Amino acid sequence: MAKPRTRRVTTHDVAERAGVSQPTVSLVLSRNARARVAPETRERVIVAARELGYVTNVIARSLVSSRSFAIGIIVPDLRNPFFADVVSGAERVAAESGYAVLLCETREIPRDRHIQTLLERQVDGIMVDAIGGASLPAAMLEGANLVLIDEPPNKWPGVASDAFGAGRLAAEHLLSLGHERFGFLGPATNVHAIRMRERGFVRTIGGRGFAVSSTALRRVPATAAGGQVGMRALLALQSRPTAVFCTNDLVAAGALKVCSVDSVRVPQDMSIVGCDDIELASLLLPELTTVAIPARELGARAARLLLNRMRSDGAGPRPDTRPQRMVASRLVIRGSTAVPPKLKSPESPS
Amino acid sequence: MAKPRTRRVTTHDVAERAGVSQPTVSLVLSRNARARVAPETRERVIVAARELGYVTNVIARSLVSSRSFAIGIIVPDLRNPFFADVVSGAERVAAESGYAVLLCETREIPRDRHIQTLLERQVDGIMVDAIGGASLPAAMLEGANLVLIDEPPNKWPGVASDAFGAGRLAAEHLLSLGHERFGFLGPATNVHAIRMRERGFVRTIGGRGFAVSSTALRRVPATAAGGQVGMRALLALQSRPTAVFCTNDLVAAGALKVCSVDSVRVPQDMSIVGCDDIELASLLLPELTTVAIPARELGARAARLLLNRMRSDGAGPRPDTRPQRMVASRLVIRGSTAVPPKLKSPESPS
DNA sequence: TTGTAAGCGTTATCAT
DNA sequence: ATGATAACGCTTACAA
Numbered sequence: 111m112a113k114p115r116t117r118r119v120t121t122h123d124v125a126e127r128a129g130v131s132q133p134t135v136s137l138v139l140s141r142n143a144r145a146r147v148a149p150e151t152r153e154r155v156i157v158a159a160r161e162l163g164y165v166t167n168v169i170a171r172s173l174v175s176s177r178s179f180a181i182g183i184i185v186p187d188l189r190n191p192f193f194a195d196v197v198s199g200a201e202r203v204a205a206e207s208g209y210a211v212l213l214c215e216t217r218e219i220p221r222d223r224h225i226q227t228l229l230e231r232q233v234d235g236i237m238v239d240a241i242g243g244a245s246l247p248a249a250m251l252e253g254a255n256l257v258l259i260d261e262p263p264n265k266w267p268g269v270a271s272d273a274f275g276a277g278r279l280a281a282e283h284l285l286s287l288g289h290e291r292f293g294f295l296g297p298a299t300n301v302h303a304i305r306m307r308e309r310g311f312v313r314t315i316g317g318r319g320f321a322v323s324s325t326a327l328r329r330v331p332a333t334a335a336g337g338q339v340g341m342r343a344l345l346a347l348q349s350r351p352t353a354v355f356c357t358n359d360l361v362a363a364g365a366l367k368v369c370s371v372d373s374v375r376v377p378q379d380m381s382i383v384g385c386d387d388i389e390l391a392s393l394l395l396p397e398l399t400t401v402a403i404p405a406r407e408l409g410a411r412a413a414r415l416l417l418n419r420m421r422s423d424g425a426g427p428r429p430d431t432r433p434q435r436m437v438a439s440r441l442v443i444r445g446s447t448a449v450p451p452k453l454k455s456p457e458s459p460s
Numbered sequence: 461m462a463k464p465r466t467r468r469v470t471t472h473d474v475a476e477r478a479g480v481s482q483p484t485v486s487l488v489l490s491r492n493a494r495a496r497v498a499p500e501t502r503e504r505v506i507v508a509a510r511e512l513g514y515v516t517n518v519i520a521r522s523l524v525s526s527r528s529f530a531i532g533i534i535v536p537d538l539r540n541p542f543f544a545d546v547v548s549g550a551e552r553v554a555a556e557s558g559y560a561v562l563l564c565e566t567r568e569i570p571r572d573r574h575i576q577t578l579l580e581r582q583v584d585g586i587m588v589d590a591i592g593g594a595s596l597p598a599a600m601l602e603g604a605n606l607v608l609i610d611e612p613p614n615k616w617p618g619v620a621s622d623a624f625g626a627g628r629l630a631a632e633h634l635l636s637l638g639h640e641r642f643g644f645l646g647p648a649t650n651v652h653a654i655r656m657r658e659r660g661f662v663r664t665i666g667g668r669g670f671a672v673s674s675t676a677l678r679r680v681p682a683t684a685a686g687g688q689v690g691m692r693a694l695l696a697l698q699s700r701p702t703a704v705f706c707t708n709d710l711v712a713a714g715a716l717k718v719c720s721v722d723s724v725r726v727p728q729d730m731s732i733v734g735c736d737d738i739e740l741a742s743l744l745l746p747e748l749t750t751v752a753i754p755a756r757e758l759g760a761r762a763a764r765l766l767l768n769r770m771r772s773d774g775a776g777p778r779p780d781t782r783p784q785r786m787v788a789s790r791l792v793i794r795g796s797t798a799v800p801p802k803l804k805s806p807e808s809p810s
Numbered sequence: 811t812t813g814t815a816a817g818c819g820t821t822a823t824c825a826t
Numbered sequence: 827a828t829g830a831t832a833a834c835g836c837t838t839a840c841a842a
Contacts, residue, residue, distance in 0.1 A: 118526075120835055131813045136837060148811060163602070166580045169522045170835035174818045176468075178519060180562075180581075188551070189739075189756075194544040198565060201538070205569050210581060212530075213563040215548060219555050230516045231530075231560060252513070334743055363743045370745045389539075390740055393684050393713045395720045406539075470819055481829045486821060498827060520819035524834045 119164045128158035135159070140166065172232065180210040181416060182228035183237040183409075187217045191388040192358070192405050196239055196259060199409030207417055209234070216241055225250060235416040237409075240301050243268070257416045259408060260303040267419065269411045269435045273303040276401040276439040277310025280355045280383040283399070283441055285318055289353040289381060289450045293326040295340035295365060296357030304332065304357055307385055311355045326351045330361065337364025345372060352381060352450035359384035359391045362398055366446060377448035387442055396445030408437055469514045478508035485509070490516065522582065530560040531585040531766060532578040533759075537567045541738040542708070542755050546589055546609060549759030557767055559584070566591055575600060585766040587759075590651050593618070607766045609758060610653040617769065619761045619785045623653040626751040626789040627660025630705045630733040633749070633791055635668055639703040639731060639800045643676040645690035645715060646707030654682065654707055657735055661705045676701045680711065687714025695722060702731060702800035709734035709741045712748055716796060727798035737792055746795030758787055 121139070125132040130151060137145040138155040147155075158164075172178045183200050185193040201211045212233060214224035221241050228236055235255035238246070243261030258268030284292065292315055296308050312322055328343050330336035337356060341364065344351060356362035362384030369376045376382055376396055384391055387402035415435070471485040478485065480501060488497055488505040497505075508514075522528045533550050535543040551561045562583060564574035571591050578586055585605035588596070593611030608618030634642065642665055646658050662672055678693050680686035687706060691714065694701060706712035712734030719726050726732055726746055734741055737752035765785070 118835085122835080132835090133814085133837075134812060136835095137812090140837075146811070151811080163599075165576075167582060167835055168577075168580045169519060169528060169582050170818090171837075172519045172818090173523050173820085173835080174837045176818075188538070188544045188548040189541070191539070191541060191544070194538045194541070197563070198538040198567075201563055201565055202568050205564070205574075205577075208577070210562045210577065212560045213547070213551055214555070215551055217548075218552050224555075226515075227518075227555075227558075227560065230518045232517060232519050249513070334739065360739075367743060367745060389684065389710075390743065393717060393740065394744065395717060468819085472819080482819090483821080483830080484828060486819090487828085490821075496827065501827080517819055520834090521821070522834090523819080523836085524821045526834075 118167070119162045120167070121164075123162055124155060124159045124164050127162060128154040130155060139164070140171065176232075177234055178232040179208060180212055180231065180233050181235040181237065181413070182212040182214060182224070182231075182233045183239070184214040184216060184221060184224050184228075184241060185239045186215070186241055188213075188215055190360075191390070192386050192403070193239060195388075195405035196409035196412075199406035199411075200237060200413040201409075203410045203413035203417070209417070222247055222250070229254065234420050237412045237416060239409075239412075240303060242300055243302070244300075255416065255419055257412050257419070259412045260301075262302045267415060269408060269415055269437065271303060271403045271408055271437045272439045273306035273403075274310035274313075276385055276403060277307040277312070277355070278314045279310075279401050279439055279441040280385065281311045281314035283443065283447065284353040284355070284381060284383065285315070285320075287353070287381065287447060287449050290320055291326070291349065291351040291353070291450075292320060292322045293328070293344045293351035293354035294322050294356075295328050295330055295337055295344075295354060295361050297332045297336065298329045299332070307357055322351075332357050332361055334360045334364035334367075337361035337366075338368045339364075341365035341368040345369075345374060350380075352379075353383070353447070354380065355383045355385075357385060359386045359388050359398060359400055362400065362446075363390055363394060366394055366396075366398065376446050379451050381447040381450070383447060391442075392444065394446075399444045399447040400442050402440045402442050404437055404440075411435060411437065468517070469512045470517070471514075473512055474505060474509045474514050477512060478504040480505060489514070490521070526582075527584055528582040529558060530562055530581065530583050531587065531763070532562040532564060532574070532581075532583045533587040533589070534564040534566060534571060534574050534578075534591060535589045536565070536591055538563075538565055540710075541740070542736050542753070543589065545738075545755035546759035546762075549756035549761075550587060550763040551759075553760045553763035553767070559767070572597055572600070579604065584770050587762045587766060589759075589762075590653060592650055593652070594650075605766065605769055607762050607769070609762045610651075612652045617765060619758060619765055619787065621653060621753045621758055621787045622789045623656035623753075624660035624663075626735055626753060627657040627662070627705070628664045629660075629751050629789055629791040630735065631661045631664035633793065633797065634703040634705070634731060634733065635665070635670075637703070637731065637797060637799045640670055641676070641699065641701040641703070641800075642670060642672045643678070643694045643701035643704035644672050644706075645678050645680055645687055645694075645704060645711050647682045647686065648679045649682070657707055672701075682707055682711055684710045684714035684717075687711035687716075688718045689714075691715035691718040695719075695724060700730075702729075703733070703797070704730065705733045705735075707735060709736045709738050709748060709750055712750065712796075713740055713744060716744055716746075716748065726796050729801050731797040731800070733797060741792075742794065744796075749794045749797040750792050752790045752792050754787055754790075761785060761787065 239259035330340040384400035391398040589609035680690040734750035741748040
């Protein structure tokens, strides 16, 4: 009962108890099972280990093998459901492969500091999501195993959602409904995916001869509060848009709320399209039409890519630069979009 | 330019370049700065380290110091915004203290497997949130540094939200509005905090001579879908409750949606109270009256408690069992609650 | 098949 | 003030 201040149980302890040498224990307990050990010896070791409550010391293993069996993931803010999903997907894949995940948020701690500590911890790889891949400290990351999530193709490999396609899908949907006056709500940002959503939307609209007028393109933070501010501005416009694409669902939720409060009927008077398809989207009323970005899948793929590259590592200088994997976006039509209200156009006086 | 397959830069390399011994480098680079080294020597070492791009190997440090400077956190599912907040709060505190956070979700991988790998990685502490603290493998955790989040007081210390108080606040609010027929929507679960929310509500109602009739207490999953199922059942009841408390905001969101769809006006015909106060709550229309549980604060406190216990560790057998810290709940009155509709009571024929 | 010996990159305890 | 020297607990040749 009264254990004398439990010291760690090591392979030496197990060896002693089993009456074998320490390396033999190591062979039995850790090895790829392709270690050739006499069955009865093996058995003795296993029994001794269990009786002693032996726990592998991964730290020691890491030191000698130069692999930490840990990977890091850096995201802006876990409170954004989108990033929580990305992390969740990555964690799952990593854990299933026996890798630990070191979580880093850049909300309060600068990105490069996180990178520094991850490097010091000898992580076998790092995943970076949406935090300016272009400006990463290349020197520091010399030889590091890096995978970018939702960043532009770069000196590092990565996985990305089809952000341009997301904007395009939103635009095509609204165009097909017959809309002609469009608004856009989103932040001024250097996050690639966010920019591409906007570009996909604007370009597609433009390709049909329409445009998002400069007054109807509002720069607002990518939050629900931002969406409210933006939509209020749009509603105050001389000639309101009949359809608005929002950079993400949070913004769309804010926009939707302002409409409801101001008795602007959605979708009859105003169509709203979001992006991401977080759970929130289907809880609002009307339910939000949005473009689904498979965040969890994105994280999972990034982790898989990272694990693959780690395996193939050490095989000399790698040809690297595999093509960027694109994860398809998907339009989810729900209740916040419809045909535009009858326009009071010059030709048809009301 | 063409670096010859960069081998790791070690303190030996730095020592050689600086013309000092390896331990001296260690003294300069790592130590609490209270190392007594000649200023010029120190300078030479620092310069050499920078020129070589030296990066501390925390793994090696861990091995010798028997501390990994890492902590683990185990949560059910990061996709629940509540847990994302808990993790976020913990990560922040840990990172600020130089600790890495190993993230573990029990959604797909069993809890005890996570614990095992955490232990193998020699984490300095573990935080466990809402996953059955009572049933934790005590033997395995012998001597481990554990902090429970939102679990009942136990053989391990912990921090918890005032879950009973949350239920009580919801009840008092509805009682003060004059409600007399109550419903409750929540899961049958062994998660302590969830049970206590229910108990706080039911007991408080009961203390005023009212009760949640068995038909109005619906067991549904703690999800939006569950809330929908539950509310549909309540609406179908002979004598509907006029006020419903939901175990969390997700459930409340589902309930609210069903009401809207069925043209049951909230709050005029039906009052709904949620719990957690996740962002969603203020994005719905009407905005959700709810009991705020400071998830982020909960995570932050848990991390602080853990860090404190780690410091005070090694000081022999610890008296442990410090009192459980309770984080206060707070009622947030928004738009989903109001006085009950005029009742068609037996005494006053319509 | 198994034991001996070496070493991973630190920190820590000594002498010097 | 600094340099040998010895751990930390493990994996991996290599020898027996």
